[in-house]
Amino acid sequence: MDHLTKQQISDQLRKRVEATSGNKVATALKISPATISHMLGGKWENISPEMWRSVQKQLEPGNKGWMFVETKEATRLKSILSDCKEHSMVFGICAPAGFGKSEITKAFTEQENVFKINCNEFFNRKTFLAELLEQMHQDNGGYSINEMLNKVIKKVNQMDSPVIILDEADKLSDQVLFFFITLYNALQDKCGLILIATDHLEKRIKRGVDSNKKGYKEIFSRLGRRFVNFPAYSLASIKQIVRANGIDDEETVNMIVNDCESDIRRVKRLVLARRLEGAA
Known part of the structure; x- marks a missing residue:
């Protein structure tokens, strides 16, 4: 690869770094921050042609990588997730559709002992627990609901600062949403719990509270009787x-x-x- 091509790659790379940071670009491109620094600083002698080609391909305009x-919005959400993890807190978080909630929580799962469930309408208590056990890399086959819950509790008790994130929690049926109360009671002060969704979840729970619907006052109480709301x-x-x-x-x-x-x-x-x- 000639010097001019390397300079063009370096210039493209610099624009990406200036828009975010060297560490974030390094993570996205799956290379070390030191390599980024060397490419930008003109210290090219120890950078292989394969590395140059890899970076070039990822920086191409037609590359599908994102x-x-x-x-600042992502930083605020990650800060709340971190507090929840560190202090075994419970939060209900609402943000608009298209906010990138799933992408931000996915990035947060790179930390140790973070377990994210992508909620679905078809979940029942057993499929919900099976998904949670799978995220914890635990066997989930052939057990009763009680046995599965006990496996979750036992695993959580062995962990340092675990947190469970229920993404798109507004998709859960009442049966599974009420199971959140059971989880809270079993894991209180041992594990952080987060319900994250659009404001439909907040409206649904508040309607349940106002109509005195079974279970909703208990859920709202365990969420601290408030949701954390994010604007667009x-x-x-x-x-x-x-x-x-x-x-x-x-x-x-x-x-x-x-x-x-x-x-x-x-x-x-x-x-x-x-x-x-x-x-x-």
């Missing part, structure tokens, strides 16, 4: 995400910001479309 950007992404944060994912032209950046309706899924769709146009 870089997670730690915006700021325009500045959306611009940060767009630029970090390879769009540098200010007119295009503004077009995406104005067209996305603060929906990160739509941001991703628009960015990838522009990158593919640039690669054509």
Whole structure:
């Protein structure tokens, strides 16, 4: 690979780093921060051609890779998740559809003893516990509900600062949602618990409380009688995400910001479309 190509790769890499940070770009590209530093600093002699080609491919406009950007909104959510994990707290968190809740919680699962369940409408108590045991890398076959719950409790008691995240908790049926009370009672002060969803979950639980529906007052009480609500992404944060994912032209950046309706899924769709146009 010639010197000019390496310089072009280095320039592209610099734009990504300036939009986020060297460590975040290194994580996204699956290379070391030291390699990033050497590529930007012109210390190229010990960087193999294979490494240059790998970085070049990942930085190409048509590459489907998507870089997670730690915006102020993502940082706030991760801070709450960390508090919950560290202090075995219980939270209900609401954020708009398209906020990127699943992406942020997925990034958080890279930490030790973080277990995330992607909730589904078809879950019953047994399939819910089977999924939780699978996330904990535990055998989940051939057990009763009570036996499965005891396995979860036993595993949690062996861990340092575990946390269970129920993503899209508003999809859960009443039967499984009420099982949250059982989990809370069994794991109180031993494990953090988080329900995360759109504001539909908050409205559903408050309606249940107001109508005195069985179980809902107990759930609301265990959540501290309040939800943590996140507003839509700021325009500045959306611009940060767009630029970090390879769009540098200010007119295009503004077009995406104005067209996305603060929906990160739509941001991703628009960015990838522009990158593919640039690669054509």
